Amino acid sequence: xxxxxxxxxxxxxxxxxxxxxxxxxxxxxxxxxxxxxxxxxxxxxxxxxxxxxxxxxxxxxxxxxxxxxxxxxxxxxxxxxxxxxxxxxxxxxxxxxxxxxxxxxxxxxxx
Amino acid sequence: xxxxxxxxxxxxxxxxxxxxxxxxxxxxxxxxxxxxxxxxxxxxxxxxxxxxxxxxxxxxxxxxxxxxxxxxxxxxxxxxxxxxxxxxxxxxxxxxxxxxxxxxxxxxxxxxxx
Numbered sequence: 579x580x581x582x583x584x585x586x587x588x589x590x591x592x593x594x595x596x597x598x599x600x601x602x603x604x605x606x607x608x609x610x611x612x613x614x615x616x617x618x619x620x621x622x623x624x625x626x627x628x629x630x631x632x633x634x635x636x637x638x639x640x641x642x643x644x645x646x647x648x649x650x651x652x653x654x655x656x657x658x659x660x661x662x663x664x665x666x667x668x669x670x671x672x673x674x675x676x677x678x679x680x681x682x683x684x685x686x687x688x689x
Numbered sequence: 690x691x692x693x694x695x696x697x698x699x700x701x702x703x704x705x706x707x708x709x710x711x712x713x714x715x716x717x718x719x720x721x722x723x724x725x726x727x728x729x730x731x732x733x734x735x736x737x738x739x740x741x742x743x744x745x746x747x748x749x750x751x752x753x754x755x756x757x758x759x760x761x762x763x764x765x766x767x768x769x770x771x772x773x774x775x776x777x778x779x780x781x782x783x784x785x786x787x788x789x790x791x792x793x794x795x796x797x798x799x800x801x802x803x
Contacts, residue, residue, distance in 0.1 A: 584731075614792075621693075622732075622780065622794040664732060676745060677722065677792060681731030 580605050580669045584680035591655050592688050599650040599683050601639075601665030610668040611648040613639055614679075617661045625650075625663070635659070655687045691715045693795035695781050701801045707769040710798045712781030713762055718793070720786035721764045723756055726778040726797070735779075738764065739786050771802045 581604040591597055603609055613625040626634045628641040628648060639650045648665060665680040694713045702708055714721050723735040736746035736756040746756060753775075755767045768775055778799050782792040 612791075621796050622782075624791045627791070675720075675786060675790075676734060676737055678734065679724070679732035681729075 580667060580678050582665050582667050582678050582680035584663075584665055584683050586683045587681070588684045588686065590686045590688060593657055594654050597650075597652045597655045597659070597685065597687075599663050599665075599685065601648045601650065601680060603646050603648065603665075603667050605646075605667055605669060607670065609641070609643075609648075611639075611641055612666040612668070612677075613637070613648075613650050614664045614666055615661050616664070622664065655685075657687045657689060660685055660687045693781055693783050693793050695779075695795035695798050697798055698796060699799045699801075701803065702771055703803050704772055705770040706802075707767065708771050708775075708800060708802075710766045710779055710781075710800070712764040712766070712783075712795055714764060714781070714783030715793055716762070718783035718785060720784045720790075721758060722782040722784075722792060723764070723766050724780040724782065726780060732780070735766070768800075771800075773802045776800055776802050 583602045585600055611628045614622045615625045616622045637652045639648050641648050662682050662684050664682045667678045668675050696711045720739050722737040725733045725735055735748045737744055738758050741758040753768055758764045778797045780797045781795040784790045784792045
């Protein structure tokens, strides 16, 4: 079964501390994984995708196929990083794709 | 700056009433998704369309929910009759329907069923 698990509903860290938002997935095919972010009163938006291997706003995420994980990391948290973060898996079937989202982790960065 | 739009932004209704939510995807996007967001379940996929054809609506309660795309510029999600447990934020998203493609989300419709 295709599944995305985000074990933490809430993660609180102090400003300047490292952040790691956990994401594990279950998928028999070759996964395409994403992180989406929702800031307060804003719509969900793409933060980064694993195929791009990019760093956005200081965040990085590495796909670990052995551990079936795609954890989101940032070395030094900032207050403006406070938001809801969703990990998502793109699952293909017969040429069509749907996205499976985790339940989300709310990140609070404390001053 | 093209954006997905949704109406209404907020809807308060009484149990048993019909609710219709509308979405205008980004022009040129061929895939449309409907999600429901709740504290407990996070983002649940309700239905999605490609080139206006429904591909998967297994996430929807079939007896009360229906989703349609009458044309390429409009997607609708209807609940009839509504129940208090339907209270949630409903998001529409559109994209290019490819595996690595980004989904662009609308602002959501906050539904409260009393």
